[in-house]
Amino acid sequence: MDLPRGFRRATPPHLRDGGDAVDDEIRFHIESRVGELVRGGMSEEEARLRALAEFGDRERAARAARRESRGGVVMRTGRWMAEGAKDVALAVRQLRRNPGFAVAALVTLALGIGGTTAVFSVVDAVLFRALPFPDEGRVARIWPLAEGGADGGRRAWSVPDMEDWRSRAGSLSAIGLYTSSLGGLVVPGEGTPEEVPTVFVTKGFFEALGTPARIGRTLPAEAEEGDARVVVLSDRYWRRRFGADPTVVGRTLDAEEGAFRIVGVMPAGFAFPDAEADLWTFLANVPQESVPWRIRQVRVFDGVARIASGVDPSAAEAELAAVARSVAADLPETNGGLTAVEVLPIREALVGDVRLPLLLVAGAVGLTLLIACVNVANLLLARGTARGREFALRAALGARRGRLARQLLAESLALGVAGGALGVALSVAMVRFLVARSGELIPRASGVAVDGRVLAFAALASVLTGLVFGLLPAARLARGGAAGLHTSARGSVSAGESGGLRDVLVFAEVAMAVVLLVGGGLLMRSLAELRSVDPGFDPDGLLVADIVVSDTRYSSSADYLAFRDRLLERLEALPGVVGASTAKQFPTRGMGEVWTWSRPGDPPASAGEERRAHGLHVHRDFFDVMGIPLVRGVPPGEAPELSLVINQRLARDAFGSAEAAVGAALEVGAPDPVPIRAVVGDVLHADPASPPPPMIYIDDRLNTRRVFAFVVRTEGDPLALVEPFRGALAEIDPQQAVRSIYTARSAYADAVAQPRFFALLMSLFAVGAMALAAVGIYGVIAYSVRRRTREIGVRIALGADAGRVRGMVVREALRPVLPGVVLGLGGAAALSSLLSSLLFEVTRLDPLTYGGVGAAVLAVAILAAWAPAREATRVDPQVALRAE
Amino acid sequence: MEILQGTLDVLILKALQWGPRHGYAVTRWIKDTTREVLAVEEGALYPALHRLERRGLVESEWGVSENNRRAKFYQLTRGGRKALEAETANWAEYAGAVQRVLGATGPGDR
Numbered sequence: 001m002d003l004p005r006g007f008r009r010a011t012p013p014h015l016r017d018g019g020d021a022v023d024d025e026i027r028f029h030i031e032s033r034v035g036e037l038v039r040g041g042m043s044e045e046e047a048r049l050r051a052l053a054e055f056g057d058r059e060r061a062a063r064a065a066r067r068e069s070r071g072g073v074v075m076r077t078g079r080w081m082a083e084g085a086k087d088v089a090l091a092v093r094q095l096r097r098n099p100g101f102a103v104a105a106l107v108t109l110a111l112g113i114g115g116t117t118a119v120f121s122v123v124d125a126v127l128f129r130a131l132p133f134p135d136e137g138r139v140a141r142i143w144p145l146a147e148g149g150a151d152g153g154r155r156a157w158s159v160p161d162m163e164d165w166r167s168r169a170g171s172l173s174a175i176g177l178y179t180s181s182l183g184g185l186v187v188p189g190e191g192t193p194e195e196v197p198t199v200f201v202t203k204g205f206f207e208a209l210g211t212p213a214r215i216g217r218t219l220p221a222e223a224e225e226g227d228a229r230v231v232v233l234s235d236r237y238w239r240r241r242f243g244a245d246p247t248v249v250g251r252t253l254d255a256e257e258g259a260f261r262i263v264g265v266m267p268a269g270f271a272f273p274d275a276e277a278d279l280w281t282f283l284a285n286v287p288q289e290s291v292p293w294r295i296r297q298v299r300v301f302d303g304v305a306r307i308a309s310g311v312d313p314s315a316a317e318a319e320l321a322a323v324a325r326s327v328a329a330d331l332p333e334t335n336g337g338l339t340a341v342e343v344l345p346i347r348e349a350l351v352g353d354v355r356l357p358l359l360l361v362a363g364a365v366g367l368t369l370l371i372a373c374v375n376v377a378n379l380l381l382a383r384g385t386a387r388g389r390e391f392a393l394r395a396a397l398g399a400r401r402g403r404l405a406r407q408l409l410a411e412s413l414a415l416g417v418a419g420g421a422l423g424v425a426l427s428v429a430m431v432r433f434l435v436a437r438s439g440e441l442i443p444r445a446s447g448v449a450v451d452g453r454v455l456a457f458a459a460l461a462s463v464l465t466g467l468v469f470g471l472l473p474a475a476r477l478a479r480g481g482a483a484g485l486h487t488s489a490r491g492s493v494s495a496g497e498s499g500g501l502r503d504v505l506v507f508a509e510v511a512m513a514v515v516l517l518v519g520g521g522l523l524m525r526s527l528a529e530l531r532s533v534d535p536g537f538d539p540d541g542l543l544v545a546d547i548v549v550s551d552t553r554y555s556s557s558a559d560y561l562a563f564r565d566r567l568l569e570r571l572e573a574l575p576g577v578v579g580a581s582t583a584k585q586f587p588t589r590g591m592g593e594v595w596t597w598s599r600p601g602d603p604p605a606s607a608g609e610e611r612r613a614h615g616l617h618v619h620r621d622f623f624d625v626m627g628i629p630l631v632r633g634v635p636p637g638e639a640p641e642l643s644l645v646i647n648q649r650l651a652r653d654a655f656g657s658a659e660a661a662v663g664a665a666l667e668v669g670a671p672d673p674v675p676i677r678a679v680v681g682d683v684l685h686a687d688p689a690s691p692p693p694p695m696i697y698i699d700d701r702l703n704t705r706r707v708f709a710f711v712v713r714t715e716g717d718p719l720a721l722v723e724p725f726r727g728a729l730a731e732i733d734p735q736q737a738v739r740s741i742y743t744a745r746s747a748y749a750d751a752v753a754q755p756r757f758f759a760l761l762m763s764l765f766a767v768g769a770m771a772l773a774a775v776g777i778y779g780v781i782a783y784s785v786r787r788r789t790r791e792i793g794v795r796i797a798l799g800a801d802a803g804r805v806r807g808m809v810v811r812e813a814l815r816p817v818l819p820g821v822v823l824g825l826g827g828a829a830a831l832s833s834l835l836s837s838l839l840f841e842v843t844r845l846d847p848l849t850y851g852g853v854g855a856a857v858l859a860v861a862i863l864a865a866w867a868p869a870r871e872a873t874r875v876d877p878q879v880a881l882r883a884e
Numbered sequence: 885m886e887i888l889q890g891t892l893d894v895l896i897l898k899a900l901q902w903g904p905r906h907g908y909a910v911t912r913w914i915k916d917t918t919r920e921v922l923a924v925e926e927g928a929l930y931p932a933l934h935r936l937e938r939r940g941l942v943e944s945e946w947g948v949s950e951n952n953r954r955a956k957f958y959q960l961t962r963g964g965r966k967a968l969e970a971e972t973a974n975w976a977e978y979a980g981a982v983q984r985v986l987g988a989t990g991p992g993d994r
Contacts, residue, residue, distance in 0.1 A: 021946075021956065025955075026930060028907075029926065031953070035951070054926065055926045055927065061931065062930070064927070064930070064931035068938055069938055
């Protein structure tokens with residue numbers, strides 16, 4: 001009795017197997033008996049009745065047999081595994097016999113899985129892995145917000161403001177400020193002293209983050225009021241400077257600024273606020289003359305806070321907004337405009353910017369892997385059909401269809417796992433490359449490594465890949481059965497069902513490759529636009545050195561200026577140097593201070609709503625050396641002692657035009673309005689995609705700080721100037737440290753580094769995908785041509801023109817490609833909205849890119865089909881006719 | 885005559901001693917070799933074969949019979965061969981003992 005099909009499908013395999021097989025066994029037995037009786041002279045009918053009677057209760061026997069085989073799962077599993085091992089061994093042998101195929105498949109898979117693993121390790125480290133802050137959901141960056149200000153939005157903190165908040169905000173268990181923009185402690189080393197990047201913090205900073213020290217402790221809150229000369233080391237600095245000495249706690253760090261007691265070392269993963277921080281100490285160590293941080297209006301600090309446990313984050317945000325309003329109400333003159341607050345979870349703050357590009361890259365690499373799978377599936381299908389005869393024979397000999405399919409699957413898995421192993425090796429190299437090139441672009445990049453999680457992912461990817469591309473041929477085999485294979489094994493002329501499936505795969509490949517290419521193309525064009533933006537000065541041949549003049553050996557403005565002038569003199573005497581000057585900061589690295597301004601006679605603006613511009617102290621030759629054009633105005637000699645230079649943007653904002661600005665004046669916090677002597681061209685901020693900010697330049701003699709960015713223009717390569725620069729500095733003061741020295745080009749390149757990195761990555765995957773698709777197309781066409789050798793030979797023998805035959809082959813190649821391109825372009829257009837936030841000056845439906853990609857893909861497809869097409873026409877008709 | 889269950893197992897093992905056979909061939913062989921004295925109860929044969937397979941004494945594979953039909957062939961595993969040897973020795977000893985008892989001609993015979 002045959003069980004209904006549905007029931008059969010629902011029963012578990014080992015039972016189902018037993019059911020079918022047992023019935024078959026018994027049927028064979030009966031038939032054999034019938035045959036024997038018939039040979040003995042009985043009629044068929046009689047024989048059958050007799051045989052059935054002899055056997056007895058078939059159903060009971062079948063049930064009993066099935067019951068017997070149901071037991072012993074362990075035995076069955078053991079046998080199953082032994083069979084599986086045999087399958088794998090056979091698979092490996094098969095692969096070794098077809099090295100060409102095996103290599104092609106392995107390389108494709110290694111690239112696909114390797115790339116995917118590498119990208120996953122980056123995505124995992126940056127986006128998913130736990131941050132070093134306990135209960136990180138409660139840690140947040142916070143900013144006071146000035147609603148309705150001219151450039152409404154985030155403001156920085158001042159210490160008195162923060163102290164008010166601390167006492168009023170019950171929903172926060174800690175709040176603290178920090179800054180890494182004050183340079184660092186100068187520590188004598190071998191040779192010149194070194195300025196170690198230092199983060200100055202208030203109490204509450206470490207409490208908010210919550211990360212415990214690896215050795216010793218974090219900064220003790222009580223010390224802020226008392227002896228604040230305590231310091232915490234970063235893991236990196238501890239290893240570098242103290243040789244990872246475990247007894248470092250209690251020792252002293254001798255800096256120019258004083259002797260600091262080391263109280264602890266942070267763990268390796270802790271890099272807050274950025275990867276450069278090496279020391280943390282109290283802001284209290286910064287003298288008021290340097291930064292008057294006790295003054296409420298000195299708002300230059302960043303804030304971090306921890307929401308108290310048990311408090312809902314949205315309730316906390318509401319309470320903080322109320323606190324903002326109450327402080328603004330209490331102190332209308334100083335805090336009137338700061339009526340709101342922004343609370344951003346720390347994870348978002350650290351990786352938010354880079355999440356979208358990373359996910360896009362992950363998507364791209366996923367697509368590439370898919371294309372790789374499709375290629376290998378195509379390869380397998382081709383081989384499957386080629387091995388049709390082998391399988392037909394085995395099926396005829398009684399091998400179960402499932403067993404054959406299982407063997408094909410074993411081959412695919414073996415391929416997948418081998419490809420995966422190669423891919424992992426490749427990914428280690430890729431990850432190293434990615435981390436080296438990306439630098440600080442990718443936050444937390446130091447945590448990126450091919451470790452356990454990543455390996456597990458790679459293993460999963462390999463197995464899944466193997467299943468995905470193996471399932472198709474295996475399923476076809478299992479479904480079609482021996483019959484299906486048998487006919488195709490005869491090598492018949494028609495492309496048949498197999499050809500249609502392969503066309504679909506090529507169609508899919510092409511579509512995906514087009515999507516990737518359009519994405520990569522748009523990003524590359526955007527990058528080109530970014531790089532072509534005029535920075536507002538001439539970046540070539542310019543060397544920049546940031547120097548913080550020591551305040552132990554120099555104590556007054558006059559001293560700082562004297563030092564500066566002596567160094568400038570030395571620098572201008574160096575061979576090849578065309579000019580040298582200074583500013584407080586180099587424009588792309590920092591834009592100086594933030595000043596508020598107004599025109600004389602403007603109504604007073606409330607606190608937080610003032611108009612703002614960046615203020616930069618510059619040497620008189622600065623504009624010349626930088627190559628910033630003078631738009632309008634008078635040279636420094638002809639202007640009053642106290643005068644300003646502003647940029648075009650500010651001139652337009654304040655006065656409407658450069659002409660109107662020259663001679664006018666601005667209120668900038670000096671007793672009287674200060675006249676404007678000149679208007680210069682705009683200079684870009686760090687991000688070329690943002691418009692240039694309004695700038696006020698002031699002669700640094702008027703208000704000298706001890707921070708200088710020396711800019712030196714040279715006729716030759718600025719890098720060659722680094723040693724001479726250090727030499728010149730050493731001649732004047734061998735004890736003076738240089739904070740950093742770099743070329744203007746590299747500083748400017750850093751600004752586009754993130755878009756460049758992602759555009760390059762995307763394009764890499766796109767080109768890889770295209771190459772894979774091309775190989776796939778070539779493979780499909782070559783294979784189909786080979787199978788149609790006979791047909792082609794016949795055509796040629798009948799007098800067909802070689803050119804027309806070629807044309808026919810190429811047209812067949814394009815059959816799936818053309819719709820693939822169309823679908824790909826459409827898909828890209830739909831998906832491009834994901835990209836639009838990353839594009840600069842390029843629309844997401846940019847016709848040049850789309851058209852270019854479409855044409856390029858068609859061209860590649862034709863090229864890929866060309867070689868086999870030419871092969872086809874070279875076929876000797878006689879050979880072809882004889883061929884099978 | 886009916887075959888006791890335990891005996892059927894060892895007879896099947898013996899039937900497979902010289903190579904793989906399908907279930908019907910086993911039945912035939914036993915019938916022929918015992919000159920039709922012992923008839924295998926066909927309803928018990930297949931459960932016995934499956935039980936032997938579960939115990940790892942035989943293994944099976946589908947193949948093609950002498951008249952080109954699909955049939956399941958059984959063959960001895962190494963364990964099966966060992967079991968057959970052991971059972972044969974046991975049986976000989978047992979049969980010998982029974983024979984001596986039944987062959988006694990008097991109560992005091994030993």
